[in-house]
Amino acid sequence: MAEVQANGLRFHVQHLRGGRATTDRPTVVLLHGLVLDNLSSLYYTLAPPIARAGFDVLMYDQRGHGLSDRTPTGYDVDTAVDDLTAVLKACGVTSPVHLLGNSYGGLTALHTAYLHPELVASLILVEGQCLDPEHSGAAPGAGGYAGGWVEDISNTLNLIAIGLECNPLGTDLVSRTARKAARMRATADALLNRTTLIEDVTTVRLLTSEQLAAVPCPVLALFGAGSNLVDSGPLLAEHLPDCTVEVFPDAAHALLRDAPERLLASVLTWLDTRSPASTAFTRRGTDYAARSSGYEAGAAGHDASIAAFDEADDADAVDEGAA
Template structure:
């Protein structure tokens, strides 16, 4: 299914099941397909599951603009309003978690019941004078330069670390290859713009404003979003956040730790 945003960009989304709505927000370089092991599970539990392909990703249009955090948040808001969703459970991975935080700041929580931030790129990735916990800018810039120079090579070098297979996580070579192919199907322009924007956006002032029930899940072996920079800090900044840390998980825990993740999400969603 598709809808047109205010700037005319056609975005794809998928909609399955009946019941309380869960809106899944994918990470950069991935699309609705990344939730292969979550959506069927939650539909079987009696939930309506909706997943958006952000612009430049999946089946959505590939415009030259709109890869900033504000536009991403506004695109999400347009989908929620188009479907007239209420009491929404927002679940976001990586950049998707950052988009959820930005959505709440720009559009409020009237339609949202609770949120789950998984391996989220929050609160602020880049090291600055007032953010010494961040990743040094030289390292971030070098990684982005390597991505620009040879995207397939950049992905191949990080493929095993993405799932932390070195810690014994049972992720097949076929699954690793499949996920990397999904990443390569994204618009190169969208990848470049999204990566630059997500690592440089500062959410520190707005995270304490979140008053919704919040679940933060992060892997201790996350190479893409190091836990000391992201998950642990995010959980401390959001009032009352429930925090789960997976000792052997990397960034791709939606695959490597799917059963644990689904169970933790379900328990959080059903807790009243």
């Protein structure tokens, strides 16, 4: 299933059928981050071992990202939630899912759990940009946030957008790496300068403490100790009814790159304990654990390799745009 039509556009979808032997475990849905990210960052890291543990894994490129359609508008959280529910429906997923969101994908995941609790068995927020630790005393329900990560992201994206517009491509596109960088720049330029993405991110609404208290599903919130978002952990734990926080030392925002082994272990443990499994599944899980070390080594260089794969050469200007 490479493509589905959902919410009025075409989404690139990857559906790994790890649970096809039996169907008693929820599908695990993985949401990637913003701008330069796409489902490949999850496809090469978390998805295979989760599938091997006996889960169906569903990933899709968010609107405007990867191989999905780029629309001029619709980059706000509410539309992202609508996109998710439409993709689930289009893929025939009708039971509650484990929903994992990386970075900005965590915001979509949390809002989905709040707006559509019937769809979500549990949440895993990987450095989720869900609260604003620098403005925890503010009342986000009163309107868009000023300051904190929202402003940081907006500023960063605006700078990149200006840079792309003011520094058009040179004419030396002979080499393949140059053409690849050109494609990346064109994609980022189109997303940042010809859609409402920056505006939509800037006006994001964060859930209030009351809204957080109404999220019924269990939540695993994972942070890097060196991340600006790490102080969100205690706030989430305080307001969410059922929230487990783990902080990884020697890691920052990019947990997929900084702490792939610990991240994977935490995710698999969480999924296993939240998904009643048959004896066969338990055995498969054990088998997986025994052979996982080789894989995890492979995941270690992922983010860096994405950079090498996709952001080679002079694409460093847009490198900071992934959030």
